[in-house]
Amino acid sequence: MSSPVGTLLSGRYRLDAKIGAGGMSMVFRAYDTVLERQVAIKLMHAGVHADADQLERFRREARAVAQLNHPHIVGVIDAGEDGQGTAFIVLEYVEGETLKDCIRRHGRLPVGEAIAYAIEIARALGAAHAQGIVHRDVKPQNVLIDEEGSAKVTDFGIALKMDQTGLTVDGSVLGTTDYVSPEQALGQQVDGQSDLYSLGIVLYEMLIGEVPFTGETQVAVAMKHVREDLPDVQVRRPELSSALASVVDRATAKDLNVRYRTDLELTADLEEALVSEIARSGQATGEATAILRTLPARTQRRVPQSVLHRGRLALLALVVAVVAVALVVGLRDRTQRGTGTPPPRAGVPTQQGTEGVSLAQSSARDFDPKGDGEEHREETGFVVDNDPNTGWSTETYQPGALTQKGGVGIYVDAKPAAAAVRIDVDTPTPGWRGQIYAAKDGEPPEELEDWAPLSDIGSAEESNQITLDGTPYRYFLVWIEEPPPDEKAVEISGISLTQTVG
Secondary structure, three states: OOOOOOOOOOOOOOEEEEEEOOOOEEEEEEEEOOOOEEEEEEEEOHHHHHHHHHHHHHHHHEEEEEEEOOHHHHHHEEEOOOOOOOOEEEEOOOOEEEEHHHHHHHOOOOOHHHHHHHHHHHHHHHHHHOOOOEEOOOOHHHHEOOOOOOOEOOOOOOOOEOOOOOOOOOOOOOOOOOOOOOHOOOOOOHHHHHHHHHHHHHHHHHHHOOOOOOOOHHHHHHHHHHOOOOOHHHHHHHOOHHHHHHHHHHHOOOOOOOOOOOOHHHHHHHHHHHHHHHHHHHOOOOHOOOOOOOEHHHOOOOOOOHHHHHHHHHHHHHHHHHHHHHHOOOOOOOHHHHOOOOOOOEEEOOOOEEOOEEOOOOEEEEEEEOOOOOOHHHHHHHHHHHHHHOOEEOOOOEEEEEEEOOOEEEEEEEEEEEEEEEEEEEEEOOOEEEEEEOOOOOOOOOHHOOOOOEEEOOOOOEEEEEOOOOOOEEEEEEEEEEEOOOOOEEEEEEEEEEOOOO
C-alpha cells in the first residue's frame, strides 16, 4: 500500500492524513464512517505483517490496551485486519501535541506543570500495571497533551504482559535509550519499576529541558543509564525543592531496592511535592490547578486556601471564556484551532469585516528547497506560540552564502484558507531582506517558483505589518533572501494573519 491516504479500511475507516510513524507501523487520522467521528488508526507497515513475531506484538498491543480504561490512557476502540491481511488498531483521536513537542517549544516547564504531568502519567501506568501490563517505552513522544492540557499515555507498541516471555532475542533493547532503565538496557527481565525509571527521566527532562544523557550512539546512551549517575537536578535548576529532587533521585535509582516499587508510592510523593511547590510559590497554574482537585483530602488540606479559592475562580473564568469564544467562533472549521494568537486576536472581530486567523501549533513549517530540505524544523512552532521570547531561526550562513543559495523560509498553514488582508511578521534580527509568498489549497509547493509572490520586504523592521489584497490562500510563506549586515542568521519570533469575514 504505497499511499494509504484516502483508503477506506475494512469498508469503514477512511484514512485522511498521516500523523506519525514508527518502526513497525504508521499512524493516521481517520474518519469512522459508521459512527461519524474522527479516530486514529495504527496501521502495520506493508510487509511487516508477514512476520509472525511482529504481527503477534501488534495484536498483543490491541489486546493489552483494550483492557485499560483510564482518563490518562489513549483508548483502543477497535482492531482487526483488512482483506489484504494488513493489521490495524483503531484508537481514540486526541487533538493536541506530544509532551516532547511541548518541551521543545518551552524548554524547561513550570515546576507545578511538570509535576502535574508526572502525576497523570504515573496514574496511567498504575492502571496498566494493575492489569499486569508494562509499557516498556515511556517517553514524552508517547504522551499526548490534549486540548484541555491533560496528559494521555499512548503507544503500548512494545508493552508486555508481566507473566509473558518476550518475543525478542535475549539481550536486545526495546524502547528509546534516552529513557531506558538500566535493567532493560542490559536485556534483563523488567516489570513496573522499569516504567517508573523511565518516568523519572521524563520528569527530569520536563524540569531541565533536556535529557540527562547523550552519546554518539544509542548503545552509548544506554550504557550511561547503566553506569553513570544523573546530573544533579538541583544544580541544573537551583530553585527546585529538595523534596522534588529526592523524587527524581529515587525514581531513577539504579538499585531496584532503592527505586520506587510501585506507582502508588511515586504518585504519593509527587502529590506531596506538588503541594509543597504550591505552598512555597503561593500559586497554581495550568494542569497543576486541575490536579489539585483530584488530590486526596488529607493532601489537599495542606494547600493554602487562597490558592484553592483562586483555582475555583480561574475555573469559573475559564468556563465563561469558553462560552464567549464559542459564541464568537460559532461553526468555524475546528482545524483552525491553535495556540497562536495574532494581533488582532484569532477568531475575534477587531474592525468591521476583519478578524485574526487561528493558526494551530503544528501549522508552521520550514522551507529549504535549495538545501537539505530542513531548516531548524524543531523550532517552527515557536512562530505561532504567542511568545515574543521564542522564535524560529535560519541556520548560520557565511556572508553571501544565503543570497547565493536563493534563500530559505518558513510558512504557515491557514487551513482551509484565509482571505488575508494583512500578515504580521516579528523578528528580533531586523534588517533582513525577503518576500511574502502564498499558495492555494492542496499540498504546499516544493519549489519557490510555484508559489505566488505577494509582497517584497525591503529591509525588515522588528514588527512588520504587510498589507495583502484579500485573495484566499491556504499557505503563507515568509521567504528570507539576505540576512542583515554583519548577521549570519535571521530569527522570526511571530507570524500572524488578519482576514476578511462576512
